Amino acid sequence: MTVADLDLAGPDGPVLSCTPAPGGPEPVSGGDAYALVRLGGVPVATVLTHIPQGADPAEALAAAYRAHHAHREAGTAGTAGGAGAGACDRVRRAAEPPRTTVVVATRERAGRLARALDSLLAQDHPDFGIIVVDNAPATPATSELVTYAYAGRVTYVREPVPGLAAAHNRGLSAVPPGTDVVAFTDDDVVADPHWLTSLTAPFAADPRLGCATGLILPARLTTRAQILLESHGGFAKGFTPRLYDPAAPPADEPLFPFTAGSFGSGANMAFRTEVLRAVGGFDPATGTGTAARGGDDLYGFVRVLSEGHRLRYTPDALVWHHHRETWQDLRNQAYGYGVGLTAYLTAVLVRRPALLPALLAKMPRGLAHARAITAHRPAAPGAGTGAVEGRPAAPGTHGGQGHPWPRSLSRLERMGMLYGPLGYARARFAQRGRRRT
Numbered sequence: 001m002t003v004a005d006l007d008l009a010g011p012d013g014p015v016l017s018c019t020p021a022p023g024g025p026e027p028v029s030g031g032d033a034y035a036l037v038r039l040g041g042v043p044v045a046t047v048l049t050h051i052p053q054g055a056d057p058a059e060a061l062a063a064a065y066r067a068h069h070a071h072r073e074a075g076t077a078g079t080a081g082g083a084g085a086g087a088c089d090r091v092r093r094a095a096e097p098p099r100t101t102v103v104v105a106t107r108e109r110a111g112r113l114a115r116a117l118d119s120l121l122a123q124d125h126p127d128f129g130i131i132v133v134d135n136a137p138a139t140p141a142t143s144e145l146v147t148y149a150y151a152g153r154v155t156y157v158r159e160p161v162p163g164l165a166a167a168h169n170r171g172l173s174a175v176p177p178g179t180d181v182v183a184f185t186d187d188d189v190v191a192d193p194h195w196l197t198s199l200t201a202p203f204a205a206d207p208r209l210g211c212a213t214g215l216i217l218p219a220r221l222t223t224r225a226q227i228l229l230e231s232h233g234g235f236a237k238g239f240t241p242r243l244y245d246p247a248a249p250p251a252d253e254p255l256f257p258f259t260a261g262s263f264g265s266g267a268n269m270a271f272r273t274e275v276l277r278a279v280g281g282f283d284p285a286t287g288t289g290t291a292a293r294g295g296d297d298l299y300g301f302v303r304v305l306s307e308g309h310r311l312r313y314t315p316d317a318l319v320w321h322h323h324r325e326t327w328q329d330l331r332n333q334a335y336g337y338g339v340g341l342t343a344y345l346t347a348v349l350v351r352r353p354a355l356l357p358a359l360l361a362k363m364p365r366g367l368a369h370a371r372a373i374t375a376h377r378p379a380a381p382g383a384g385t386g387a388v389e390g391r392p393a394a395p396g397t398h399g400g401q402g403h404p405w406p407r408s409l410s411r412l413e414r415m416g417m418l419y420g421p422l423g424y425a426r427a428r429f430a431q432r433g434r435r436r437t
Helices: 057-073 110-121 141-149 164-173 195-205 224-231 273-278 296-306 327-351 353-361 363-374 407-436
Strands: 002-008 015-020 032-039 042-050 100-106 128-135 155-159 181-186 189-191 209-218 242-244 269-272 310-321
Touching: 002 057, 015 057, 032 057, 042 057, 042 310, 100 110, 100 164, 100 195, 110 128, 110 141, 110 181, 110 189, 128 141, 128 164, 141 155, 155 164, 164 181, 164 273, 164 296, 181 189, 181 195, 181 273, 195 209, 195 269, 195 310, 209 273, 209 296, 224 327, 269 273, 269 296, 273 296, 296 310, 296 327, 327 353, 327 407, 353 363, 363 407
Parallel strands: 002 032, 100 128, 100 181, 128 155, 209 310
Antiparallel strands: 002 015, 032 042, 181 269, 189 310, 209 269, 242 310
């Protein structure tokens, strides 16, 4: 299916623009389309529809959103990603965003990195810099790209220790003095021009804010693996702004703060620089590139919250993520998600043992939650166009568990969860070996 970016003047207003997602094809009549819907530039929902043969794609997508909006207004759940209460009335924050540095960790993906850097250099933020961290490079491709194509605009640093957390810590150490906020994104995203301003402005308005996260949507949904990943939950956390405050734990999050995956993802996050440094940065035994396979971002979220700082999710801060395309990529991600989940929990307890009683008290519910989110969900018969394995896909719908999830991927996730603590132990052991060397 094609992915589009639709902007309307209002819920019932005319189409202002309809463009393909970055790097994707135009939506066409006679095909399936998934679209981000904006109202006056503000992201409010996603819709999934079939564009009738001969119809104007923009008008068909607009009609799908209007039907979805009407259902919501009538109190009936639609099939698209929700706009959230009051989302249509949101306006961009007027607070001046603080001085920020964006850190992009990368390894041997110079082509994708260039696309990400171009989008970062087009940000409307008034005061920011960019640091590229070349993680355990095998070739000079990244160094040459930054040195020659982005000279004077992007700072290059090298981190020889493999692992995303180690790379992020290296970037954190290179942040210039006087930088209030450090933001992190990946080399496989394209940032919306307002991304950095929307992500960092809340820090100026809330002195207790330690972390902010934003919306991540798929740039392409051209393979079965990409659609399954996004339908399983992807990276999207919905369109309702959310403030997480440890002083007033959310009633609808009984596992707070240990369900850190609901807060956001590492491809779209920012921290108050002094707060992240005070908690020691990220645990270098977590993250992609280590035996822990992931969890470095989740570790950071929980550490900041456990010190009493707030975390804000702001859907106005948007990046488009280019999901990997193959079935083997999806298998690797399913296993890695499971490993990273329990690895990060192990890391939190190793480095913050005082959280053990709270985690043990929530363990029964936590296990039930883990079983639910990793459960095999069979395909339903008789689904029509726009379906994945027989059931209508709803990419980007946060918290929905009605879409199919193959048994093989469910098994891989659960195997990864069992291995996570061991993976973390192996990563820490490898670190000690490097320090001795």
